[in-house]
């Protein structure tokens with residue numbers, strides 16, 4: 001062997017004999033292959049930690065679609081996935097693979113970032129597009145940024161929010177009377193339709209300076225806003241939960257496709273009515289609405305229509321359902337109702353905070369227990385139970401855990417909100433979880449009923465004002481009771497979370513005021 005190994009280089013042994021050269025060549029190839037395999041597997045390990053989840057086995061796509069096929073059970077399935085799979089997991093819905101972020105730390109990395117690559121919406125919003133067009137919820141990039149800035153400045157600034165108090169008082173008082181009439185017999189009744197009409201009224205007044213009746217008169221009585229939006233919801237929920245129906249050629253064969261055409265026509269009427277100038281009636285003062293401000297900012301008529309439809313659809317039903325769930329939880333917890341009522345009484349009896357029974361903006365900040373109850377009810381029963389992004393910039397969660405560009409990333413809000421690490425005894429209604437100290441001790445990304453970060457709900461402060469002022473007026477006048485049991489109510493994933501059957505209340509006039 002001696003003479004053949006006489007020439008050595010730093011890279012290895014240079015052979016003179018042919019056989020030796022061949023053998024060593026094989027060895028070299030072998031080692032190179034091992035090295036390549038090792039480094040690529042290392043590379044894979046550093047960049048693609050295996051993400052667990054119900055969709056990670058080879059039949060995942062089928063089992064996940066089947067698991068969600070029964071709408072009565074789907075919200076519970078979401079919750080059980082969140083409880084089982086930890087801070088991140090994959091769900092596989094046919095052509096769509098979705099990474100679910102299920103820990104405040106990971107959620108903060110995406111929602112807390114201002115990177116425009118994290119602000120785009122994913123496949124689940126496709127059914128909304130024909131209805132809401134390219135309004136704020138669906139738009140992205142510079143268009144979204146500009147419209148968001150204009151709407152924040154004109155519709156949701158502190159100064160503008162203050163002006164909504166008069167509508168909240170006026171409409172609130174009107175609906176207290178309607179509630180009194182509905183429940184006068186002492187029988188159990190539903191209240192959801194009244195809440196929907198009330199929030200529709202306050203949102204249209206704020207956004208367009210018009211009442212619902214005025215909007216309808218502009219459309220020559222052809223418009224039923226509630227029906228239009230309810231049918232729209234049915235269409236969106238049907239498509240969103242059946243990935244096949246997201247394919248346009250299949251959707252066109254579905255019976256609801258024809259209904260969608262009618263809903264689109266009706267929405268066009270609604271958008272047009274929202275943007276019409278108010279009739280001049282001597283002595284009548286209108287709110288300005290967003291039209292003039294958006295026009296002045298250079299938004300074209302089509303843009304004003306799409307933003308009007310978006311604000312109305314996004315704002316009224318979410319808020320009505322959130323009040324509905326709050327009333328349910330207060331009816332189930334008379335002890336908290338009573339604490340709220342004491343607090344409300346002291347506000348109503350203060351002539352500065354509530355002159356002539358009209359709640360002032362700063363009165364709302366005194367309703368501390370009420371606000372904790374609102375936050376706790378949004379934790380337990382978050383109306384918007386799901387939202388999603390499609391990322392255009394890689395998202396580094398850990399050194400070895402990176403979500404690539406193009407990944408669909410979703411948030412299952414109720415599952416996150418029931419993590420015992422952040423909310424011990426998560427099924428219980430404990431408003432004290434939202435005391436100032438408790439809030440400070442927890443990541444703000446552990447409570448996301450309005451999402452979070454730059455694309456957080458633009459109307460959340462307005463929604464809080466509506467919820468607080470309405471429930472304060474209600475508890476001042478009435479006592480809420482129910483024979484419902486929370487764990488027996490089936491909630492459906494109808495775009496927003498809705499009870500399968502109407503929730504019944506007994507709302508009695510208060511005797512000890």
Ligand code: HEM
Pocket residue numbers: 136137138148203310311312314315316318319322383384387388448449450451454455456457458459460462463
């Ligand atoms: C309790 C009531 C409400 C809840 C729970 C709620 C929840 C949410 C959530 C979770 C998002 C984020 C959705 C996503 O990222 O896809 C959102 C966005 C939005 N919400 Fe709300 N919302 C409420 C009330 C309102 C109100 C009163 C308005 C307006 C009048 C409104 C208008 C909007 C708009 C325009 C967006 C899109 C913001 C953007 O993408 O920049 N919402 N809302």
